[in-house]
Amino acid sequence: MGDDDQQPGVTVAGTGFAPMLEAATKTNIEELVKLVNGTEKPTAENLGKLKTGSLGMTAGVIKALQRDPDNAALTARLAGELAMADTVESALLMRQILVTGLSEPNVAAQDAAVAEGDRRITALDREISALKNEMELKRELANNSVLTIIGREINRVETNPQTQYEDNTDVRFNQLAVPPADNK
Template sequence: MQSIGVGVGWNSNLICGDMSITTTLQNQLNGITNGFQTIMSNVIQNATSAVASLPALIIQRADPGLYNLLTNGILQARLDFDRSKMTCRAIANRMADMAGGQAGWDQLAEGMALRDAVSSTDAVSAIEQAESNKGNNGVPWVGGGNAGGSGQSSIKVVGDVTRAGYNLLNGRSITDTSSIARSACGNRLTCQTWSSPGAAAAFANRVLGEREQRTCENCTKTQTTPGVGLTPVIQEEYETKLQVLQELVTGTRPTPPANLDAAGSSLLPITRGVIEALRDEPDQDVLGKRLASEAALSSVLEKALLLQRTLLTGKKEPNVAANELAVRAVDLENSALEQEINNLNTELELRRTLAGNSAMAIIQRHSTRAAGSRGIFEGDTTRDRLRKSRSR
């Protein structure tokens, strides 16, 4: 699947900090914007050349009335600037509520920058410092470090939370990326299913996709990769298990426990007796494919349930749990995964219902007739097989 990015079109972080009071005053005094122009438009137009050429003190001495008008104009422009900036802030807050995650991550980055800036105890410089940061410092993320800023890794909601959950379930450091040996895994399902946090995250990204967030000034803000769901994974698992099962039945592969485990799943184990029964089965091909299909479905269902548990555990990582945006994003992915699991459950129930179809009814009626005529020799299922073979 190809990733889809949303760039500067959603670059809403600290947009109010781009407002310039100097430009506001200039436009007010030059009549480009309304405000002071509506009060003394004719006077301002005549005073523009004087403002450009005379210092304020000379203007005061030369024309006190003009100086008072200019002072009032600057005051009016300042009030308009503050009012416009407050309106911009209000619109940005509404945008964060309506537009979803992107604007929210930007506001979070602004809040983190302001938290660090207020240590100077100067209110004006703190606001200026926070606004000039432009979100380049990122936000706290999994493991305690910052992410999403300039020169930092992006915030990968699905992948990072899955890695954190994998490590937490295995009692390891949250930022550990190493693999877990099969001998050191024990009975933990997570490391039995995925050997490393990267493998777990790769499965999660394959099924659910990925949502990357950045807060830096000149970078792609939001980038998403759609997931394919569980159906393609089931198909791939089916083809793998069918091949293993066919090799076990034909004898090209031996039947130790490892090979039997590869053909089945924890919910639907394949034993040596099942293999022997298939070898003597006339409808070997049909029943073998059906068994492989059920084994693949149960195997993927196990992985999906385990992924759900991993995401729920990763959501409890302190930096994720303290971030409401991240919690909502993980809950949304969990809901999508739960829907996929419910679809699998429905498919499994349908398969069980369809198991009593016409083909099974024919086999059952044949068995009933055979049981009712035990005194009569039951012939071969293939008519005249011996005679045809002799004639050849």
């Protein structure tokens, strides 16, 4: 039947990385909004509040977002991408810890511990694969939207060019006094 630790009801079902990703995204949106709208300055300390994994965030990126007319949509997208990077890095770190733990001699000598470690590594691999698939799908969907929007804008500009002509009202007024040329 196993040890006391292996009895039914001892373990708690996991929820995967979704809650971790949602929490990181929420934190990033809140912090990025403060930085982009100017409530907080983009100092190293304030940028450090973002959940970015090993991705660096700079004041230059924040300043570029501040100047962009579509900064709300871009801020939300950036928050999600940074949160995804942070979550994936955490998952990979957890996997590496398990792999390293399995190579410890006392653990390696326990068949049950090795089997449990392998089972958990397999579960982590599935979660990491799911995160990767989600990230790729989001990127494809976002790229499709972005490419469509940019393509439509280029089409509008090409079919309806908005060229401005310099208009000098003084010259036009003075031309009223000049008699039309005789074309005989």
